[in-house]
Amino acid sequence: MHHAWLLTGPRGVGKASFALAAAERVLAEAAGPPFDAPGIETPEDHPVGRLVAAGSHPDFRLLERIENKSGTGLARNISVDQVRELGELFTVTPALSPWRVVVIDTVDELEASGANALLKMLEEPPANCLFLLVSHVPGRLLPTIRSRCRRLDFQPLGDDAMTSILEAELPGLSAAEREKLIPLADGSVSKALAYAALDLAPLESQALAILREGDRDNAKRSKLAQSLSGKAAAERYHAFLEMAPTLIAREARSLDGAARRRALDAYERASETSRIAPRLSLDAAATVFQLGSILASVAPSAGRG
Template sequence: MILGQDKALDQFEAAWSARTLHHAWLVAGPRGVGKAAFARLAATRVLAEAAGPAIELPRLQTPPEHPMARLVEAGSHPDLRWLERLENPKTGALARNISVDQVRSLGELFGSTPFMSAWRAVIIDAADDLEPSAANALLKMLEEPPANCLFLLVAHAPGRLLPTIRSRCRKLEFQRLDDDVMASIVSIQKPGIAAEERDRIVAMAGGSAGRAAALADLDLAPLEQAALAILRDGDPTNGRRAELAVELGRKGAAERYAAFLELVPSLVAREARGLGGGQRERALDAYGRARELTALAPRLSLDPASTVFQIGGILAAVAQPRA
């Protein structure tokens, strides 16, 4: 079940129920608010109902015992493709982008008759990660879509997509979750969590259920507090940023490092709202620089320790402007 996104679910469900489903949907919004979960939910429902029988459950739910739902859960539904950045088997790191070869591989899906029903579905998570040639290859498919196909493009920053791709999609807006929904999600994810700890996680998560899970599971709270200390008080000796760099540059810290990169831009943006004058201007500049660096670092496989140290410098400039 997806909480806090009723409007988006209702829009898609109404289109599918009326059998007026657009062939491509841009599922747009901040990270961690349920976009990928929605894409899986929607694709499962379409493929299940297309195979029959009709399903009466609300909010696009499909009974877990339904044969199509079982195939999707197992990753073996022959009429569904999920495109995402692939892992390098040698290094264990994710590729910088979704490649053009991955997009072209969809030709196999659309070049044959569907196996289980008349419908096929493609989920791209995230469309922001498409390399330029892959985006162009996808555009050709969206311009001349096969019959009974469903494209679900998850996008954290839809403005980065080709305008021609955006124009061929119906947009579903996913919003940041309010505190009540966040509290419910954290309580479900962490049964028995103390109310004080739950409220602290909700306050730091900024309306992102994904970030809340990371804060709880990856112990990100100390990292966020350290980053905030640099942003608010500066780091004249470089000691604070050096400690962060050592912590996130060590072996086994890859998940915490990736989560930290996602956390930093929203942390700066949240802090900027409460500032004024020159400090607010510096915070907005830091937001742009941090967003650019945290987006490039995984794609260019930049050294984690060096990247974190550089982020620390960006944060420190908010409190201590350059002379």
């Protein structure tokens, strides 16, 4: 097995879950006792599985963002010190089997010096060591890190898989609510769960009204902008940033000719706005109003203007 794998794809499609399950399977098979289970599954009662789940397996490390110094949330990055601490794993003999496994969730969040420290480990990997690196945006990684890894791409989940998972995760959700939620989530379970918790159906209805009917007097987009401004609406605002391009893309599939070209242009502009708004800390109300204008540009009335 190659020593380093880059697990890529959209957020919420199971990359980290796969990495943890694969790590557990590799360590369990190496340590024993023998078992028979399909795919990358490990029996729930296997001793190695219990150690990994408890975070106490001596030959396994999970790197992810930790709490910041002020205790108010997670740090912005995985620090170089966290990466350097992996050296302790490699300077001692493996405890339970010949194998050691490292999962980084996500490698995108490594600070620059941490990425360089990881690169040194990937260039001269210890024997019987497996790195599983989760990445949402592999294009932003150091090319030298990408070149040291085999790549495994994950695709958005299909409707059947989404339905099955949501039935298990949200048993109280009605079939009608699931049918509305799945297209919005764009194949991402984490996005679907977040959207369900935030009750985004009214936001979708308002956005679709602007998208399909336009907004000649600015009333609809002004109402939408007002509802998503302020600290209390922060989570719904960020969800709307993700939702707007998805709605436009979904609408574009049902259009043709000039209408489709307008929708595709609007999708590009909405995607760019949604991408830069959090990074630049743009005013929420102004950003929502701008996205509303982009949605309105897709409406049939815009094509006649």
